[in-house]
Amino acid sequence: MSANHEDHHHAPDGHGRALRLGIGGPVGSGKTALVAALCRSLGPSLRLGVVTNDIYTTEDADFLRRAGVIDADRILAVQTGCCPHTAIRDDIAANIDAVETLEERFGPLDLVIVESGGDNLTATFSRGLADRQIFVLDVSGGDKVPRKGGPGVTAADLLVVNKTDLAPMVGADLTVMSRDAAKVRDGKPVLFTSIREDKGAHSVAEWVVGIVDTWQHQHAHTV
Amino acid sequence: METLRSDPPLTLRQTGPGVVHLVSTAAGPLGGDHLDLTIDVAPLTSLSVFSVASTLALPGRSLLTVTARVGSGASLHYSPEPIVLADGCDLRVQVRLELAPDASVFWREELVFGRHGEPSGRCHTRLDATVGGVPLLRQELVIGDPATHDSPAVFGTAHCAGSTLLTGDLPRERHLADGCAVLPLAGPGTLVSALAPDTVELRRRLEWGERLADKTLP
Amino acid sequence: MHGDMAMLLLADSRLPAGGHAHSGGAEEAVRVGAITGPEDLARFLRGRLATAGVVTAALAAAACEVGSNPQPGRWQRLDAEADARISSPAQREASRTQGRLLVRTTRRIWPSESLETLAQAVPDGAHHPVALGAAAAAAGCEPRQAALAAAYTSVTAPATAAVRLLGLDPVLVHRLLADLAPALNDAAHEACVIQADDWSDLPAHAAPALDLLAEQHLRTEVRLFVS
Numbered sequence: 001m002s003a004n005h006e007d008h009h010h011a012p013d014g015h016g017r018a019l020r021l022g023i024g025g026p027v028g029s030g031k032t033a034l035v036a037a038l039c040r041s042l043g044p045s046l047r048l049g050v051v052t053n054d055i056y057t058t059e060d061a062d063f064l065r066r067a068g069v070i071d072a073d074r075i076l077a078v079q080t081g082c083c084p085h086t087a088i089r090d091d092i093a094a095n096i097d098a099v100e101t102l103e104e105r106f107g108p109l110d111l112v113i114v115e116s117g118g119d120n121l122t123a124t125f126s127r128g129l130a131d132r133q134i135f136v137l138d139v140s141g142g143d144k145v146p147r148k149g150g151p152g153v154t155a156a157d158l159l160v161v162n163k164t165d166l167a168p169m170v171g172a173d174l175t176v177m178s179r180d181a182a183k184v185r186d187g188k189p190v191l192f193t194s195i196r197e198d199k200g201a202h203s204v205a206e207w208v209v210g211i212v213d214t215w216q217h218q219h220a221h222t223v
Numbered sequence: 224m225e226t227l228r229s230d231p232p233l234t235l236r237q238t239g240p241g242v243v244h245l246v247s248t249a250a251g252p253l254g255g256d257h258l259d260l261t262i263d264v265a266p267l268t269s270l271s272v273f274s275v276a277s278t279l280a281l282p283g284r285s286l287l288t289v290t291a292r293v294g295s296g297a298s299l300h301y302s303p304e305p306i307v308l309a310d311g312c313d314l315r316v317q318v319r320l321e322l323a324p325d326a327s328v329f330w331r332e333e334l335v336f337g338r339h340g341e342p343s344g345r346c347h348t349r350l351d352a353t354v355g356g357v358p359l360l361r362q363e364l365v366i367g368d369p370a371t372h373d374s375p376a377v378f379g380t381a382h383c384a385g386s387t388l389l390t391g392d393l394p395r396e397r398h399l400a401d402g403c404a405v406l407p408l409a410g411p412g413t414l415v416s417a418l419a420p421d422t423v424e425l426r427r428r429l430e431w432g433e434r435l436a437d438k439t440l441p
Numbered sequence: 442m443h444g445d446m447a448m449l450l451l452a453d454s455r456l457p458a459g460g461h462a463h464s465g466g467a468e469e470a471v472r473v474g475a476i477t478g479p480e481d482l483a484r485f486l487r488g489r490l491a492t493a494g495v496v497t498a499a500l501a502a503a504a505c506e507v508g509s510n511p512q513p514g515r516w517q518r519l520d521a522e523a524d525a526r527i528s529s530p531a532q533r534e535a536s537r538t539q540g541r542l543l544v545r546t547t548r549r550i551w552p553s554e555s556l557e558t559l560a561q562a563v564p565d566g567a568h569h570p571v572a573l574g575a576a577a578a579a580a581g582c583e584p585r586q587a588a589l590a591a592a593y594t595s596v597t598a599p600a601t602a603a604v605r606l607l608g609l610d611p612v613l614v615h616r617l618l619a620d621l622a623p624a625l626n627d628a629a630h631e632a633c634v635i636q637a638d639d640w641s642d643l644p645a646h647a648a649p650a651l652d653l654l655a656e657q658h659l660r661t662e663v664r665l666f667v668s
């Protein structure tokens with residue numbers, strides 16, 4: 001029996017398994033909108049799968065299916081027993097199961113996106129589940145949020161500040177947000193988006209293409 | 224019918240071609256008795272077993288064992304009237320069904336938790352059904368145990384419980400209504416399971432489920 | 442033997458094997474008003490322990506036994522015995538899902554012949570108690586410890602769910618769990634009475650209300666828990 005039994009699924013054609021990208025952030029910040037936008041932008045060029053973790057029902061999954069941005073079968077919903085952060089951080093078994101189910105059914109895949117249920121600023125993905133993660137804030141939460149930090153804001157590979165179209169309405173100062181975020185993030189990237197205006201979230205999509213390329217390059221020949 | 228043999232207190236009466244009724248004690252009061260019923264349905268034949276009235280389990284220990292073997296291509300219909308568990312009874316029921324892979328069975332059991340206005344006596348039933356030697360359904364029910372009798376996990380507020388096991392060529396569909404579920408089993412069979420406040424409602428719920436489980440039923 | 446420590450790990454709700462998302466019927470019972478407070482919950486837990494808990498414990502003990510001499514045929518036969526004891530398809534699915542996740546998690550914690558042979562013999566996911574027993578064997582537990590862990594988790598899952606869903610006082614709910622200690626011991630004892638390779642006589646206590654709740658839960662639009 002191998003003591004080093006890693007539970008990673010390896011695509012049959014020999015290149016490594018899909019990159020697993022976590023998308024987290026507070027309730028209503030635009031996580032599902034971002035997933036939909038990425039599916040729109042990346043769907044034509046990348047083989048995708050999506051896992052949603054809802055607090056309630058399968059609303060996110062249903063929204064994505066209705067939006068028609070990705071084949072409905074490629075979206076799986078995971079129930080989180082009232083604790084969305086538990087399912088992405090402390091007990092990731094159901095999410096891993098869903099990711100591997102997608103890879104088995106539709107693999108090889110290039111990218112599996114895991115959307116967390118809306119939670120607080122401390123909820124981040126376990127490294128056992130997500131290879132990279134995006135944290136989505138929105139401007140309507142106030143421009144003080146990046147300053148507050150928290151693991152989501154400080155540690156995510158990419159911080160997205162969404163709903164910039166609302167900034168004038170809520171009196172949020174984007175330069176302040178940008179400056180504070182840069183301070184707590186140690187140079188890691190921050191992107192400002194208005195998915196309402198840019199339905200493909202192109203700046204984020206470009207970043208994702210970059211990490212998928214790097215991932216595939218690094219993992220092309222490993223087993 | 225090949226053989227029909229019974230000793231008091233159990234009496235069997237043939238009431239039609241392939242139809243038997245349990246009469247007398249078996250279909251009347253049950254107190255301190257040990258009843259044994261063995262049913263063999265030969266390949267390609269059919270048998271129906273009914274009872275003339277409900278069975279009343281009286282105070283004291285009683286044991287009822289039923290063994291039925293149903294051969295290839297044979298069919299058995301078993302639907303006696305309910306067993307009523309009078310306060311103070313202590314009844315043990317053991318049923319073994321040994322079915323050939325293509326046997327078709329309709330096996331209904333109904334239990335009433337006490338006569339009107341009295342608490343239920345105790346009862347422990349066990350049903351073991353195998354098809355070609357492979358387990359299809361193993362199910363025990365314990366009624367009247369003070370630790371569990373009013374548990375929302377077990378019988379809830381019901382006063383009666385019943386189930387019907389059906390095998391044969393059946394659709395594998397799930398159905399659900401108030402107090403009744405049609406449950407396709409992992410093996411080749413379906414269990415209709417019902418809880419109800421009274422016997423009339425119990426029968427209505429079971430019949431609803433039975434007709435969905437086997438669409439050829441009248 | 443490190444059985445005690447392993448039993449604690451296996452029974453801990455923090456074991457990362459997906460258990461936190463199962464309520465054992467409690468979510469639906471809360472929704473339909475069958476559990477409204479501590480009294481109902483106490484009766485629910487007692488009934489669940491006497492039925493699903495006892496059966497689960499017995500299957501886990503038998504699986505732990507098999508795990509000490511694992512063969513594909515034995516796993517398949519025991520898994521079929523579990524199948525015959527769960528008449529609700531919703532509960533069978535939930536049990537297999539939990540079993541699959543448990544094997545996935547525990548084979549990395551305790552790499553062993555027990556779990557590898559089980560994963561191969563029942564590739565779509567063994568029933569949860571079978572997986573739990575196999576993991577217990579892999580971790581060095583005795584059948585009795587496997588039975589205890591199984592019986593224990595059969596009541597802690599719904600208790601935790603009720604705390605979350607009804608906002609019950611968690612201390613009071615833990616008191617209810619503590620009150621179940623004698624029943625839990627009995628369940629584990631009963632589970633280990635029969636330890637031959639003939640599993641036909643293992644306990645098979647059914648809970649018709651749990652079956653109805655499980656089927657209804659799948660049809661309920663707003664669900665926080667898998668089961």
Ligand SMILES: Nc1nc2c(ncn2[C@@H]2O[C@H](COP(=O)(O)OP(=O)(O)OP(=O)(O)O)[C@@H](O)[C@H]2O)c(=O)[nH]1
Pocket residue numbers: 025026027028029030031032033034060117118119162163164165166193194195196197
């Ligand atoms: N004005 C504006 N609204 C947006 C933008 N992006 C998303 N929304 C809206 O914000 C609301 C919430 O968006 P979702 O994508 O559902 O947010 P979420 O983070 O997935 O929410 P949960 O999953 O419930 O935590 C929806 O009504 C979106 O239409 C944006 O850029 N601008």
Ligand SMILES: [Mg+2]
Pocket residue numbers: 031032033060115
């Ligand atoms: Mg969402």
